[in-house]
Amino acid sequence: MTLETPEVARNWSCVLFDLDGTLTDSAPGITHSLERMFEAIGRPVHSEEELLAYVGPPLAVTLRDREDFTEAEAAHALEVYRSFAEESDLVDNAVFPGIAGLLKSLAAQGIPVATATSKPERRARRILEHFGLADCITFVGGASDDESRAEKADVIAYTLAELEKLGVDTSRPVMVGDRFYDVEGASANDVPTIMVEWGYGSPAEAKGAMAVVHSVDQLRSLLLGQAVAA
Incomplete structure (x- = not known):
């Protein structure tokens, strides 16, 4: 579901990542x-x-x-x-190749990173800690154990609110995910979405996404403010 978008790079104030199918092959x-x-x-x-x-x-x-x-x-x-x-x-889980390096690059550039996953927050934190990614994450946002907060729009709103409490600038956020739930949930919060092609979505699910990337290198270019060549 590759979508070539030559000019979408912005000066993002924070980046929200889905977990399953985006950071990890779960x-x-x-x-x-x-x-x-x-x-x-x-x-x-x-x-x-x-x-x-x-x-x-x-x-x-x-x-x-x-x-x-x-x-x-x-x-x-x-x-x-x-x-x-x-x-x-x-x-039965693994970090997608290149993701750990990308998160470290974002941290090195001072760009706050959070997760916004429908997986329960406690389990998401456990996974990130297990794979050595937690140190790169400013806030682990996820669903509540009772799933009263489970819809992606609610998780994203909650994550943004918690980032604000931590003093993070949330004026220019971007969501990175692999399913149309990510796009819809982000859109409900006026947040643009970059879809990753290595996840579990279909081409039809990219509708409404700002861009679709087929590699971590391409995603790195968009997130770090560099235009991607057509």
Whole structure:
């Protein structure tokens, strides 16, 4: 879903990153945990391709929308899923090549970085610490454990508010993600989005994004204020 955009670089005051599919390749662990969840609750197990659709949006919402689960059924399934995901978060997961260096470059340039993920905040922090990325993150923004804050728009609003409390300039933020949930959530907060091509989204999900990048080097150019050649 490459979109060549020669002039989109700005003097960003802070950068918000999605986690799954943007910073880390977590799909293997997520889909495996979903398989175990469906088996444990006695539901049919979907194909791996179908399970990839679950990566990104809040799980309870997806279960209600895609599986017609009731509120109670979705809450129970979420609890079961998390019991498996706690392990897979650190085992069937990896940082995408070049991401660690990019975060260090942003930190070196004094550009505050935060996460804005639908993954529970506690688990997101644990993952970042495990992979040695936490020192580059000013604030770890994520969903609440009870998913009362799980929609991406709410997570982004919360993350921006918490950054402001820390004295971060949030006047020129940019969101980096891989799914249309990131674009929609950022747009609801008047934040532009750069979509990454290495994640789990489809070309159609890039609609509304300011730019789509196919490599970490291209993303680095946009975030550090350098124009990208057409």
